[in-house]
Amino acid sequence: MKALLINGSPREGSNTGVLLQHASDVLEREGIECEIQELRQNTIHGCIGCAACRKSRNAECPAHKDDFGPILAKMIAADIIITGSPVYFGSATPELMALLDRAGYVSRGNGNLFSRKVGGPLAVARRAGHNFTYAQQLYWFTINDMIVPGSTYWNIGFGSAAGSVSEDEEGIRTIERFAANCAWVAHKVAG
Ligand SMILES: Cc1cc2nc3c(=O)[nH]c(=O)nc-3n(C[C@H](O)[C@H](O)[C@H](O)COP(=O)(O)O)c2cc1C
Numbered sequence: 001m002k003a004l005l006i007n008g009s010p011r012e013g014s015n016t017g018v019l020l021q022h023a024s025d026v027l028e029r030e031g032i033e034c035e036i037q038e039l040r041q042n043t044i045h046g047c048i049g050c051a052a053c054r055k056s057r058n059a060e061c062p063a064h065k066d067d068f069g070p071i072l073a074k075m076i077a078a079d080i081i082i083t084g085s086p087v088y089f090g091s092a093t094p095e096l097m098a099l100l101d102r103a104g105y106v107s108r109g110n111g112n113l114f115s116r117k118v119g120g121p122l123a124v125a126r127r128a129g130h131n132f133t134y135a136q137q138l139y140w141f142t143i144n145d146m147i148v149p150g151s152t153y154w155n156i157g158f159g160s161a162a163g164s165v166s167e168d169e170e171g172i173r174t175i176e177r178f179a180a181n182c183a184w185v186a187h188k189v190a191g
Contacts, residue, residue: 001186003027003034003080003119006071008096010040015124015165016084019157022172023082023122023179030183037074039095042067046094047101054109061102072103079190080118080182081146087125087133100140107144115145118186122155122175124165130156147189149181 005024009016017036024034045064052062059076061068075081083100085092107113121137123130134154141148153174159165166172 001032001079004078005036005082008085008093013162015159019175026179044098046098053106059110084122087129090129092133092136118147120148124157126160151178
């Protein structure tokens with residue numbers, strides 16, 4: 001079983017990455033092979049709505065020559081997908097949303113490639129905007145026929161300087177329980 005954890009932060013040593021690492025550690029302990037995909041090392045342009053992906057029927061996006069294809073392939077191969085974003089002016093980052101827009105459009109044009117995969121989002125901010133950024137990502141999971149487990153709080157963390165989310169004990173506990181629930185559900189789904 002595989003999990004792909006997608007980091008939408010453009011910052012090195014990001015708080016989002018810290019939380020995703022906690023989730024990854026829990027999943028690994030549950031016997032799940034994990035990869036954290038950093039988007040900051042990649043170029044992913046926004047969807048241009050040409051619908052070429054729907055005509056190609058190849059689960060690819062023919063519109064752009066960028067780093068989208070290999071990441072989409074990893075998403076398709078994963079049993080669990082977790083996304084994470086810092087809050088930027090109340091929203092998820094454009095890096096993450098560009099990936100989710102295109103992956104979602106290709107998926108929906110090719111018979112729902114993410115059906116019944118397990119996963120969900122998390123968000124990190126200095127002060128405010130977590131809930132919207134969490135929900136913004138959540139919409140992507142639930143329109144793509146995916147299964148999103150809960151936790152003991154919403155999947156959010158507080159931090160400003162890079163790495164400072166490590167001091168948010170409740171945030172980390174929430175993310176770890178969410179990851180444990182992802183593993184629990186994914187094992188049940190796999191039968
Ligand atoms: C462009 C930009 C916009 C931001 N907007 C918000 C915001 O709306 N609310 C907030 O609480 N923090 C905001 N922040 C702070 C970040 O969310 C915070 O530093 C977070 O920990 C960054 O996570 P990262 O290390 O994973 O990138 C913003 C930071 C940047 C660079």
